[in-house]
Amino acid sequence: MITILDYGAGNLASLEGALDRLGFQHQRAERPDEIADKGALILPGVGHFEAAQKALRARGWWSTLPHFVAEGRPLLGICLGLQLLAEGSEEAPRASGLGLLPGLVRRLGPGVKVPHMGWSQVRSTYAHAGVPDLKDPWLYFVHSYALDVGPETLGIAAHGRPFTAITARGRVLGFQPHPEKSGPAGLRLLRSALAWMGETTPNDLGTIQ
């Protein structure tokens, strides 16, 4: 059972719709004591880093997420979710990130239109079981800040400069693009990531070509 962290940042309808189409079981949790007994956690997010951090703190997630990860819970951060898992962001210089993914988040630009909004191609750096056969997919992005490229970067996109589109450390995965908004390529990505996290669907052959 997948648990989606529901802390008021962004709409969850698209993500839940994508999980339904893929056949994954999922539930929302507003607080840490509501999560499923086991299974992957998804940290979604849109909006401002500091506002999201405050909301996560207020609901008790900020202090408990590192424990869940230490216990071996797989965790997927999407968009701002990825950024919150990093070490910190220029968007909130005084606040630090959760540090569950390596690297710093910096503003995009200058010289390009910000936010970076639309479809960009992601080039894979090396193979990872969570995102197997990444075939340089086109994925949908909406963001003004991005994680620097580092040794753990699995997929690189560029907007003005190269940045981390996909990264992983241990059982924690981060996607800067929105897989739930990225057509068939995004659904494939979401499915492979969740399968690697131990989630199964009744129809594991899937319906996505």
Add this chain to the structure above:
Amino acid sequence: MPAKRVIPCLDVKDGRVVKGVQFKELRDLGSPVELAARYDEAGADELVFLDIAATQEYRGTQEAWVREVARTLSIPFTVGGGVRSVEDVRRLLRAGADKVAINSAALERPELIWEAAEIFGRQCVVLAVDVARDPDLGWRVFSHGGKRPTNRSAAEWLTCAATELGAGEILLTSIDRDGTLAGFDLELLDQMASLPVPVIASGGAGSLQHFADALTHGADAVLAATLFHEGTILIPDLKTFLAESGFEVRPC
């Protein structure tokens, strides 16, 4: 630079997708969810829904179809039409829209753009603007579905919206070209090419080359309605054409 986007636009009335000439003789084309799924499959990069009769009583219906579209679609979508307040924006985003388009209400109260951008992030605030050529202003901005002239020039209004007010994207419709199939207003696009936010060109598309021309003249995305609805131009064909013309597009 992200890929250039191809965006079908769907007019919605009372929860149905309709097509009509100047709001007369509306023809029912199907449910928003059905059409959205069809365009998703065809390789559209994004969809825009414009609710042409969004009234107070109708809000429940609107939220229902927006929610259903959000659950079905695997690409982003914008909803506009009758958006008058921060509360309207919140309602549509909650229902699952990725972006909300604001038009007339922003002309009456420009701070609405700023307020919405501040609360929800500028990436989900689209300023929709209808403009027509004008001897005094270059291009004059019109409100109320392109029917009511304002005293604003397009250059002034769009610069203000994109820089000071914080709109995340501009949906720019040429009233002169809309429905003519004569091509986008390329001089208008040239004028707006230096805006710091993406511009969606709308109004006038009639051929494959027209779309390529709009992109050459600075548009970040191209929008059309009837041309796609009637199958005059198929999205995969358009994308192939744009790719062959040297533009980066997401393969279908």
